[in-house]
């Protein structure tokens with residue numbers, strides 16, 4: 001044991017930490033570390049797909065696949081970090097070493113995004129893309145190893161700082177810990193896209209991905225430094241041997257005991273050690289079994305970033321002074337976390353307690369799952385409303401048909417601009433996706449006998465021959481003023497583009513330049529502006545976030561409190577593994593789900609979660625809460641007593657014989673397993 005335990009005098013926490021308002025001061029460094037680390041992780045993640053697409057010039061499919069693989073890897077590596085921490089290095093050293101790996105990875109990403117490094121002809125594009133790809137892939141691998149590896153250790157290490165009598169404070173710690181995760185992620189997802197939008201470079205100015213990755217890299221270094229500063233105050237539980245090896249040995253030795261039962265004498269002390277390990281393994285397995293249905297929650301949760309964002313692209317993001325991009329709606333989640341966690345902790349849970357209800361952790365998690373299911377019902381209702389508005393459009397306009405990824409135009413124009421004009425065509429426009437949400441499409445049909453030039457203050461859209469039409473062009477949504485010019489004569493036409501809209505403008509043959517041409521142009525809506533407001537997504541975000549607070553914050557604390565002392569990080573990793581599996585299910589579902597109606601898919605997910613929730617509540621009903629510290633203390637008492645007993649027994653020779661037999665028996669066991677392999 002590195003440090004002495006016992007904060008009973010009120011001045012010292014577990015370890016050497018001072019206690020402030022009942023909390024060990026050491027946790028301050030841990031939560032600040034978590035804040036900076038999550039800033040680093042989520043900040044880098046926010047611009048990653050755009051980096052793949054615009055810097056590395058990958059297509060959408062490759063960019064999305066690598067992005068999701070990276071995210072899944074980040075939630076798979078916790079198991080590695082946890083084994084290293086619980087078995088070998090201890091949580092403190094694991095956090096330090098893996099944070100260094102993590103920071104190196106972030107720096108590699110920032111360097112990989114400096115286009116000047118390989119831009120020898122100074123044209124603004126890297127000459128050796130291989131260099132940038134290799135460096136960024138190495139960087140991402142190190143980041144996945146670092147962020148995943150330290151994640152279960154930091155949470156468990158924070159929990160370790162509290163004494164046995166500090167259950168309430170430890171619960172609050174996990175809430176604050178969650179607040180820091182979301183505070184860091186919120187700030188970084190706002191800041192890094194702004195950094196990316198800057199232009200930087202030595203020889204030529206390009207979008208500044210190096211800065212967008214550089215700042216998260218700096219924050220990771222800050223996280224590491226802050227963690228090291230707290231070093232003297234932490235309670236550092238020593239790893240209690242190689243847990244995984246112990247588990248294997250325990251199973252092996254149990255087999256060996258059974259085989260050699262007649263010759264193998266083991267002391268009572270050894271018996272108790274074995275029993276303790278078995279009890280600890282049982283504690284972990286019982287919780288892991290309980291976790292089997294949980295990935296379903298994360299499957300729904302992760303769709304915020306995909307399905308819900310796509311849903312937002314078909315909605316109106318105009319909030320008066322503020323215009324929200326569809327992907328920005330995702331920030332509603334961390335914002336709500338920052339408000340809901342304190343409300344739950346200081347109002348809702350105490351109120352429920354006052355009502356005499358025993359709202360146990362597993363009940364909270366069940367309610368959390370139900371709330372997530374309600375969120376998906378809300379999403380389905382919004383989808384129905386969007387579908388209704390789109391249907392109205394299809395009935396009212398003969399011009400539009402839309403498909404996934406493309407918008408097809410079947411355009412038939414009959415004699416409105418000029419009686420001789422008839423154009424029938426099929427044309428496809430690549431759907432711009434939510435990164436270009438502010439852009440709308442338009443084109444002009446020239447019904448005049450003279451060529452007309454169309455321009456705005458910012459762009460020239462070229463000359464349109466008589467009785468002909470222009471290609472579709474893009475323009476920012478909102479008010480636009482076009483100048484129509486023929487020779488030296490011109491006139492202006494103003495219109496307003498709503499979100500997601502597309503227009504064809506017909507220039508009448510009767511237009512007279514020099515006068516007001518507002519009445520001589522007819523606008524036809526190819527695509528109606530999005531009419532369902534993005535604010536309607538707020539209820540679904542509210543329910544999913546309230547569900548997350550009940551489910552995830554509670555799950556984090558539950559994973560700590562139900563884990564034996566030598567497997568705290570391992571169980572945290574088990575918890576994070578449910579997030580990884582949830583991510584994988586989303587990927588599979590995205591490939592397999594062929595439900596034509598989006599609202600029906602939402603209802604299906606909600607129903608699946610309710611079904612899973614019922615199974616979980618039955619499993620939870622049979623789960624008995626334990627106090628691992630108490631159980632371990634009882635075992636240790638027995639071990640110490642029997643160790644004294646064994647030592648006091650005369651007959652060193654007998655002990656030697658036991659050892660010999662034990663070795664013999666192990667040899668037998670080794671032989672048996674080797675031949676099997």
Ligand SMILES: CC(C)C[C@H](N)C(=O)N1CCC[C@H]1C(=O)O
Pocket residue numbers: 042181182185186333334337548552579
């Ligand atoms: C997606 C949000 C930015 C963060 C989310 N509310 C959250 O806190 N988490 C999602 C997975 C687990 C947890 C995290 O540790 O990041």
